[in-house]
Amino acid sequence: MRFIRSERLIARMQDERSPFQKLADLLCDIVPANHDRTAPINMTIGEPGHAYPAFIPDVIIDNKADFGRYPPMRGTDDFRKAVEDWLNGRYDLGGLPLGEKNILPLNGTREGLFHAVIGARDWARFHFGKRLVNPAVLLPNPFYHTYIGAARAIEAEPVFLNGTPETGFLPDLDALAEDTKLLDRTVAFFYASPANPQGNAADIATWKKLIALARKHDFLILADECYSELYRETPPAGILEACEGDFSHVVTFHSLSKRSNLPGLRCGFAAGDPAFLTEWTKYRNLVAPQVSMPLQAAGAAAYRDEEHVIENRRLYNEKFDCVDRILGKDLPHDIPLAGFFLWLDVSAFGDDVSVTEKLWREVGVRVIPGSYLARPDISETNPGDGFLRIALVGTLEETKDAMTRLRACLIG
Ligand SMILES: Cc1ncc(COP(=O)(O)O)c(C=O)c1O
Structure with a gap:
């Protein structure tokens, strides 16, 4: 088994932009369709949107x-x-x-x-x-x-x-x-x-x-x-x-x-x-x-x-259930064991970068291409290729809206 390591790869890494910078560069000239009527939905950043415990302040x-x-x-x-x-x-x-x-x-x-x-x-x-x-x-x-x-x-x-x-x-x-x-x-x-x-x-x-x-x-x-x-x-x-x-x-x-x-x-x-x-x-x-x-x-x-943590899990589970229902069998997906990211295989619809562009352009859903979060291995295969990382950190309504748009965009 050969792992990824070479001077060439290290050099390539050193002048690399962060995934968020790369995404900003990718999408900067694209204006989502209907953006004047439908608010874009950002599902890129892993910043939890649920309430923190009220006793903290x-x-x-x-x-x-x-x-x-x-x-x-x-x-x-x-x-x-x-x-x-x-x-x-x-x-x-x-x-x-x-x-x-x-x-x-x-x-x-x-x-x-x-x-x-x-x-x-x-x-x-x-x-x-x-x-x-x-x-x-x-x-x-x-x-x-x-x-x-x-x-x-x-x-x-x-x-x-x-x-x-x-x-x-x-x-x-x-x-x-x-x-x-x-x-x-x-x-x-x-x-x-x-x-x-x-x-x-x-x-x-x-x-x-x-x-x-x-x-x-x-x-x-x-x-x-x-x-x-x-x-x-x-x-x-x-x-x-x-x-x-x-x-x-x-x-x-x-x-x-x-x-x-x-x-x-x-x-x-x-x-x-x-x-x-x-x-x-x-x-x-x-x-x-x-x-x-x-x-x-x-x-x-x-x-x-632990009460607030139980509630936190309930809210995420509710959103993953909603993802499961909306994507259904037409868009095969794995519900993760833990965390708040959906790691969605979209390889049937093109490469992850072009699918990211399409989602932003056509339905205003902003996600991160999986390949931006990983490195090509020794055989130049990037394990993030073909995947999108979708952060379910917004509300249930937002999640429902985003998944409905994503489904419509990819499979009509
Ligand atoms: C895998 C992983 N580790 C560590 C962190 C750092 O979290 P924090 O510094 O907020 O504890 C993050 C934040 O997104 C993360 O995704």
């Missing part, structure tokens, strides 16, 4: 005196306790006390994922004496673009692992296990579960396989689980459950942005390997953003409440 106001203090990087005891209780309630961790060394608040997971790679490089080098000539960072393909920024920051080679229908939309760990040379120079593996955009999630056996690889080759798993609570029916397994009490080589990232519709709060956490987190905190104390204490108080309150 009150908690912030109750704690406003703490805006006058620098927040501790390690977080408040109350925030860590709320997260510990939440983790133990959500996952089967055997009531394990996680304690101060296992949990760290983050100013949103994006900064955490970025800074973690710098920590992982130092941890691999100093903790395991790993020689880092031509270090590699593994990431899924399609991928969340911060991963690539992080790989670039440590001048590591980003190695893309395709998530396709054949691999269950997750990286193929069996194929990866054969590439021991690659694994030996890997410092970190971004593993998104549930995956953005496809919504598939690792089971316990897959997590265990990944952990075994990490321990054998001494790289750090950066498990991005920020969509873990937006599941349809069955809660996806978490990587901490697969650790059986030993968190070495594992850090998981969770966020309130999706779970609680609080992307503006900038509050999430990392949890896992205490040796890594202790060293990483020293690094973070130099350069990383803390989470302000009134916002940690709000975050703790959000983690102590």
Whole structure:
């Protein structure tokens, strides 16, 4: 199995525009038909549109005196306790006390994922004496673009692992296990579960396989689980459950942005390997953003409440049911296990870029071509080709309207 890695690909990446910039360039000269009568619908950005819990502003106001203090990087005891209780309630961790060394608040997971790679490089080098000539960072393909920024920051080679229908939309760990040379120079593996955009999630056996690889080759798993609570029916397994009490080589990232519709709060956490987190905190104390204490108080309150999360899931499920009904059998589609993206195979109607243009031009529905979210592999095949990413973050009415227009545009 050959993964995507070559100087040519790296060079190509470096002068690349973000998917949103590419989309803006693609659609800038197109005016949607009937735009004066029918409002365009934007389904590109993964910004939750549901309400955040009503108690959040009150908690912030109750704690406003703490805006006058620098927040501790390690977080408040109350925030860590709320997260510990939440983790133990959500996952089967055997009531394990996680304690101060296992949990760290983050100013949103994006900064955490970025800074973690710098920590992982130092941890691999100093903790395991790993020689880092031509270090590699593994990431899924399609991928969340911060991963690539992080790989670039440590001048590591980003190695893309395709998530396709054949691999269950997750990286193929069996194929990866054969590439021991690659694994030996890997410092970190971004593993998104549930995956953005496809919504598939690792089971316990897959997590265990990944952990075994990490321990054998001494790289750090950066498990991005920020969509873990937006599941349809069955809660996806978490990587901490697969650790059986030993968190070495594992850090998981969770966020309130999706779970609680609080992307503006900038509050999430990392949890896992205490040796890594202790060293990483020293690094973070130099350069990383803390989470302000009134916002940690709000975050703790959000983690102590599940009612709003249940309602959040209900709203997403209602929209996915609506998608299912409107697209029906004529437009084959998979309802994702988790998350709020529809990863729609439109290859029967043309390539994803021209279908994106057509949808915008003819019915004013704005989506992202799948190929913009992924990289061509070694055989020049892009695993996003033929797919659209459609964010179901608007209202039910908007979703219904968008799906009706999409259906009319593609199949009449
Ligand atoms: C896969 C994935 N990881 C991480 C993030 C970062 O989220 P935040 O920084 O709001 O916690 C996002 C945001 O869209 C995402 O899609």
